[in-house]
Amino acid sequence: MPAGGQPTVVRVAGREVRVTNPDKRLWPVDGLTKWDLVDYYVRVSPFLLPHLRGRPLVLTRYPDGIDGEWFYSKNAPEGAPEWLRTWTYHHESGPNHYIVAEEAAALAYVANLAAIELHPWLSSCDTPEEPDFAVVDLDPAEGATWEDVRQVALLVREILRAVGVEGFPKLSGATGLHVYCPCAPGHSFRDTAEFVRAIGRLLLRIDPERVTLERVVARRAGKVYVDYLQNRLGQTITAVYGLRPRPGAPVSIPVTWDELRTGDVPEVNLRTVWERLRRVGDLFAPVLDRRQDLRPATAALQAEAGTQRPAPAHEPGSGEASNWQHLSEDVPPLGAI
Structure with a gap:
């Protein structure tokens, strides 16, 4: 993590993303910070991005950590970088300008917004009326x-x-x-x-x-x-490989039916998910x-x-x-x- 908690600019696959308050504790008891959140979503991007590409994204943001106030965000913030893809859908209540995360830098950007939870639509921007x-x-x-x-x-x-x-x-x-x-x-x-x-x-x-x-x-x-x-x-469901705003920073992970049958179901979190991914890969790819x-x-x-x-x-x-x-x-x- 950058020293002193000052804003820093990181390069993610050729993009520059500004991370503010990197030492802000989002999981206070666990000592996990916004920098940990950004780092997680960038590192997990090879597994997560295939499940987000082409889908409108609803964010749940926790600017003061999991014990503080939170809110849903359906619109890209003003001043979002030009390279960040957005998509507009006109609901009865009016238009929403959704973020569509299609590269690792986009995940770093939403993590800097303290978006712990990522909620993709069940349908795509191309066919919003047809679920996948x-x-x-x-x-x-x-x-x-x-x-x-x-x-x-x-x-x-x-x-x-x-x-x-x-x-x-x-x-x-x-x-x-x-x-x-x-x-x-x-x-x-x-x-x-x-x-x-x-x-x-x-x-x-x-x-x-x-x-x-x-x-x-x-x-x-x-x-x-x-x-x-x-x-x-x-309607949205928390993303596969998405983090949850709960003690320990658990991850929503795929499991096998055999694991459910035997009861040998792993509990993984931000720190431990990597061994699981190394061992089984993306069980949700099918x-x-x-x-x-x-x-x-x-x-x-x-x-x-x-x-x-x-x-x-x-x-x-x-x-x-x-x-x-x-x-x-x-x-x-x-x-x-």
């Missing part, structure tokens, strides 16, 4: 445990296997878990929301003691909320290339509301079949919920 993936967001309410989240996630995997869809899990970096299901071009946000909602309804049938779709927070106590409403235009039509799977899940059970489907490459009977015996139809 559906996200099953498992959010434990007060009283629910990580074990509850893990068990529900494993049920999600079985449901996905039953309808022939591949999902990729990542830890939220807080208490929850996200499962990304890449989709082919042409899906609408209605399509992806209905897909996740159908999964949520089946989860509720299978494990009503753990799962809730209740939108009122006070009524979710002790359960894992399946937030299918995250699948909307302009999310960028996989294309799946989720609509037949949605229809199969919705068919569970009736009397017909869809035929078993195979997970790509697994060679193992899974079906509804394996998930749950003698459960009431979805229409009864």
